[in-house]
Amino acid sequence: MSDLLRAPAEIKYADELDYLESVDTGPKPSTWRLSPKMIRTFVLGSERSDGLDRVVEQKWFGERGIVERAVVTLASDRGLLLIGDPGTGKSWLAELLAAAVCRNSTQVVQGTAGTTEDHIKYSWNVAQVIAKGQSRESLIPSPIMTAMENGTIGRFEELTRSTSDVQDALISILSEKYVSVPELRGPEGTVFAKPGFAVIATANSRDRGVNDLSSALQRRFNFVRIPVVTNKASEAEIVRFRTEELLRRHQLDLDVPPTLLDVLLRSFGDLRDAARQAASEDEKLGSALSTAEQIGVLEDAVLHSDFFGERTLTARSLGSSLVGSLARRAPEDSAILTKYFTGVVGPRGQQEGGDWPEFHQAGLDALKALA
Incomplete structure (x- = not known):
């Protein structure tokens, strides 16, 4: 193998x-x-x-x-x-x-x-x-x-x-x-x-x-x-399973904090809710926001952290990877993600603290680089 x-x-x-x-x-x-x-x-x-x-x-x-x-x-x-x-x-x-x-x-x-x-x-x-x-x-x-x-x-x-x-x-x-x-x-x-x-x-x-x-x-x-996985517990289990498999495949000895997995899961949940409430296709991200895409975002962030960062996954690399993976259409996707980071992630970071403020800043920085 x-x-x-x-x-x-x-x-x-x-x-x-x-x-x-x-x-x-x-x-x-x-x-x-x-x-x-x-x-x-x-x-x-x-x-x-x-x-x-x-x-x-x-x-x-x-x-x-x-x-x-x-x-x-x-x-x-x-x-x-x-x-x-x-x-x-x-x-x-x-x-x-x-x-x-x-x-x-x-x-x-x-x-x-x-x-x-x-x-x-x-x-x-x-x-x-x-x-x-x-x-x-x-x-x-x-x-x-x-x-x-x-x-x-x-x-x-x-x-x-x-x-x-x-x-x-x-x-x-x-x-x-x-x-x-x-x-x-x-x-x-x-x-x-x-x-x-x-x-x-x-x-x-x-x-x-x-x-x-x-x-x-x-x-x-x-x-x-x-069907699309809507049960949060099942989706979390899938992401954890794929994360362990990812680390084994790349032979990485890297820490993936459970709190960051929660940030990823909640972010995708927020973006799906926004897509369901969107009045037109232009107000929806081009991404399907599937569980597979969550895993893709996580893989990108894990590899970036291992190659260019510390020996642990950080909120900064996760926020940057999420923007890089989901901002496919310009300027539509960038506008949707900017609205999400400023209107949802920013206030959440002020209320809950934890990894959210760093995740918020990383997303805004990545979106600024795309402009």
Whole structure:
């Protein structure tokens, strides 16, 4: 793992998956590596009632029912579509589910405006085709086709970012469970899915209207909506979990005071409240203000403190990082943040003291530098 910038879940949690597999006595669908109950334990963490002799850490923070419905869908003939706002953990949940089911979460197609049908089905090795002609050896399978052949999970990120004709290439895969290769004759002309094959797709709810799914494709997916985390305790737990992971990944021995985590959480809560009360889009920050963006602000502040500051996270670095991460549009975002720091953070610093005055001054200084 030390040689990887970011290890996939099946490598990062390999020891835990090995342990769960060794003690798993539950029924497993087809070729699954873990039973549905053990997959839920892997994703949401263990409880005393599970009777395990070691603790399994929680990796995704959300409702149990969401994970259970996702697991049930993967055992069915339908695809799983995780849909929600940016930063709600859709991709992370998809990765964890794929790692638990088949120990391979890397068979991924990334949906963009440039995604073609070849990315979903197959393409050709031109050099081999010229030398030996079209054959099974010269065919380059897509990640989805590879998952079909191996009976594993194929993932499609940001499905609605790809065009409608590309999306519809999934229809035959999800319904008939095979891909035809017209260029090849005989048995090699059809690639059939093996037991265990399933598709997990994600879609950003803010992309609605960009490339909406056809009704035919919608029928072949079970929609599981991932809500924005609104529970402050759950959000605080997510941020703490990611902070510990961040420090381990960067091998940092740096103190992160809990009071500064509270400043970050309350600031995002204030900005979300302001966005909900805004009369127009111009009065809202361009940022989605998701939990993922909170973690991004924290990572920026932690690294800045380690590289250029003291051996502890400071309110000054946090305030500067928040402005640097959220002031994306000029002058709209700068004006919104200036109003927040002068109208909310300033008075709060006078009333509560603590880290707020330094946070307030750092934010104003950063905004002044952007002007």
